Amino acid sequence: METPIATDSLVLGSLLARHARYRSNHTAVVVGHGADAIRFTYAEFDREVNRWANALRARGVARGDRVATLLPNCLELLATYWACAKLGAAAVPLSPLLLAPGVASLLNDARPKLVIGCRASVAVLRAAQAGFAWEPRPRLVLADGDDAGFEGYRTMVAGASTDAPSVRVAAGDVLTVIYTSGTTGLPKGIPHTHFIRAMYAGLMASTWRMTPESVVLHTGALVFNGAMVTMLPGFYCGATFIAHGQFDPEAAIAAIAEERVTHTMLVPSQIAAILDSPAFDPASLASLEMVLSLGAPLHRQHKDALNAALPGRFYELYGLTEGFITVLDRADAVRKAGSVGVPPPFYELAIVDENGKACAAGEIGEIAGRGPITMAGYLDRPDLTAAALRDGWLYTGDLGYVDDEGFLYLVDRKKDMIDSGGVKVYPKDIEEIAARHPAVREVAVFGVPHDKWGETPLAAIVLRHESAAGADELRDWINARVAARYQRVDRVVILPDFPRSAAGKTLKRELRDPYWQGRLHKI
Numbered sequence: 001m002e003t004p005i006a007t008d009s010l011v012l013g014s015l016l017a018r019h020a021r022y023r024s025n026h027t028a029v030v031v032g033h034g035a036d037a038i039r040f041t042y043a044e045f046d047r048e049v050n051r052w053a054n055a056l057r058a059r060g061v062a063r064g065d066r067v068a069t070l071l072p073n074c075l076e077l078l079a080t081y082w083a084c085a086k087l088g089a090a091a092v093p094l095s096p097l098l099l100a101p102g103v104a105s106l107l108n109d110a111r112p113k114l115v116i117g118c119r120a121s122v123a124v125l126r127a128a129q130a131g132f133a134w135e136p137r138p139r140l141v142l143a144d145g146d147d148a149g150f151e152g153y154r155t156m157v158a159g160a161s162t163d164a165p166s167v168r169v170a171a172g173d174v175l176t177v178i179y180t181s182g183t184t185g186l187p188k189g190i191p192h193t194h195f196i197r198a199m200y201a202g203l204m205a206s207t208w209r210m211t212p213e214s215v216v217l218h219t220g221a222l223v224f225n226g227a228m229v230t231m232l233p234g235f236y237c238g239a240t241f242i243a244h245g246q247f248d249p250e251a252a253i254a255a256i257a258e259e260r261v262t263h264t265m266l267v268p269s270q271i272a273a274i275l276d277s278p279a280f281d282p283a284s285l286a287s288l289e290m291v292l293s294l295g296a297p298l299h300r301q302h303k304d305a306l307n308a309a310l311p312g313r314f315y316e317l318y319g320l321t322e323g324f325i326t327v328l329d330r331a332d333a334v335r336k337a338g339s340v341g342v343p344p345p346f347y348e349l350a351i352v353d354e355n356g357k358a359c360a361a362g363e364i365g366e367i368a369g370r371g372p373i374t375m376a377g378y379l380d381r382p383d384l385t386a387a388a389l390r391d392g393w394l395y396t397g398d399l400g401y402v403d404d405e406g407f408l409y410l411v412d413r414k415k416d417m418i419d420s421g422g423v424k425v426y427p428k429d430i431e432e433i434a435a436r437h438p439a440v441r442e443v444a445v446f447g448v449p450h451d452k453w454g455e456t457p458l459a460a461i462v463l464r465h466e467s468a469a470g471a472d473e474l475r476d477w478i479n480a481r482v483a484a485r486y487q488r489v490d491r492v493v494i495l496p497d498f499p500r501s502a503a504g505k506t507l508k509r510e511l512r513d514p515y516w517q518g519r520l521h522k523i
Helices: 013-022 042-058 075-087 100-110 119-129 153-157 194-207 225-237 249-259 268-276 300-309 382-388 427-434 471-479 508-519
Strands: 027-031 038-041 066-070 090-094 114-117 139-142 174-181 187-193 215-218 240-243 263-266 290-293 314-320 324-328 348-352 365-370 393-402 408-413 418-420 423-425 440-450 454-463 491-494
Touching (some): 013 042, 027 075, 038 042, 042 075, 066 100, 066 119, 075 090, 075 174, 100 174, 100 187, 139 153, 174 225, 215 249, 225 240, 225 263, 240 249, 249 268, 268 300, 324 365, 348 393, 408 427, 418 440, 427 440, 427 471, 440 508, 454 471, 471 491
Parallel strands (some): 066 090, 215 240, 215 263
Antiparallel strands (some): 348 365, 418 423, 440 454
């Protein structure tokens, strides 16, 4: 056994070693659902991660290097996060939905030492290789077996030591690089250090009221930064973390009942799917202590339904991967149902006008914030960093206001605001109206070109059931209920589903952009 090397105390890899010693037989990880689920105690998972970390180290991955993944939810993805934590390397999780040009672009930006894919992504990785523009070229590995030109995970861990790798890791070392796209659509890498991720772990565990006995279910994509807001607190507490391969409302409902799940995080479209599921039964979800909504505003219609069916469980998080959050606590979920809460301890919130001056309560302005999870800057993009970070404050690009008690209310994204004949129209206001129609499952409102007004609102709608309502009927129903004439939608488009990110978030830009490219489909 190697003699441990002293490291900073605020490093994530120490959590597994700690729980392997003091909670060795407690279930740490469950991957999958039903009879095929893979289960590890903390002692078993720590040994598996050590083997993987040592295998990566033997293939040249060192402190400060980056390890990219192109994986769905799986044991190997989880093991990579924690192996990087022990090596002082940075995990760079990429969406498995990306095509070759997108993969090549992000890998050229991140320049990893090693890339981990799976059999389903072999063709994409081979195509992306032609676009790699840095040397030395990364080693390519498959999570689910060997293939020509690719070494497999199981081959690599076979015979690897189960001892913790002897690597000095510091709290300032980068643990993850998460890619997010902004208003331009250009990818931006966001580095998170061990210190930042430790703040995720400890502060959010307290916010969610997690304990070592908690059971945390994650059914969305683990490559999404939102996964960290429940995964890291769960591991911090020594709780049980369950990861499904992909979101399925019936499988999620069954797992909550069977595993006695206490905490789960969902994006709004997933909450809507669970509420609409024929398997939905509040009695079978009685073990839940938290249902967290994040990723996009949850429409009031769904929020009220969830609070009625499962009272005292709902939390809502507003936040950015760049590093600022507010939380609507379950204690305030009904009283402040229209709000996204307040900053947690050690965080600060400001609403500022176009000149950077503080707005009064009730006055709409740009949301800015800072706290212990705020990034130092974008990866190799000082220009974008300067635009987003000013005097330590993160300027979010979102519009909102606070009430007299300091609770934050979202108005909309600055870039989503519609300028119709010089009047500001906020899509969220119209979406809240449309979501009340019993036939509407999801709605997205955005501006499209208009010869007279410049732009005008259009509502894209996904129905609960086919033929539940017609486009003209929905348009007239919405327009009869909006607060002002300028909020009336000129058109309703019914779609079978919305384009979504790996996290399940609606990609409004992909809905809107075709109407603007070449000013097609003018109204």
